[in-house]
Amino acid sequence: MKFIIIFIGALILNFILINLYKSLSTKKILQNHDTHILDTPRLGGITLILIFSLYLIYSNQLEILKIVFISMIAVLPAMFEDFKINIHPFLRLALIIICSLIIVININILPSFEMGFLNIMINNFYFKIFFFTIALTIITNGQNIIDGTNGLSAFTSVSIFVSILIYSYYFNHTQLIENCIILIILIFSFLCFNFPYGKIFLG
Secondary structure, three states, rough: HHHHHHHHHHHHHHHHHHHHHHHHOOOOOOOOOOOOOOOOOOOOOHHHHHHHHHHHHOOHHHHHHHHHHOOOHHHHHHHHHHOOOOHHHHHHHHHHHHHHHHHOOOOOOOOOOHHHHHHHOOOOOOHHHHHHHHHHHHHHHHHHHHOOOOOHHHHHHHHHHHHHHEEEEHHHHHHHHHHHHHHHHHHHHHHHOOOOOOOOOOO
8 A cells, every 4th residue: 555655645746846847947958869859857866865865764764864865965966956056067976976975985885896806806895885886986977877868767767676686585685675666666656757759757
């Protein structure tokens, strides 16, 4: 039942954001990776973050909620651009790196590598901090770049969360399974407006 409520709630909020943007829209901001001509709102991420944060509060997952709050360091500049306030690309990239670093540092146990004789070097604490910070930065920046094509960013996200879902099912991690399902539902509610017609983008 809660999955249905979340899906319908996300649909309603996305619909409101699309129409609110149309009523407030003044001029279109072009980006190099844009593939669409019309002035399309890039506010779909607001729905995802807001509803998922409310779910985390409801389910008392405060550690994950803390990571969501930390991610605002990278999200807020993107939101400013979505509301037509230009942010220099290097500043955005720097904030994404800082955000990724803080998130990685706040993870208690980072995954270890299994690469034979290289393990001594690459399983070093500082190397793992560096590696996972760069990896998270690349994923975040890459998702932002491909967001201008209908469905591409969303379907990529679905494939990521489905992979995590399978992994969490294998290890019987009930809470992670539910989190993945919630995020996939939120993405599909977004896709109802994003693919194939591109009424809204994640931002």
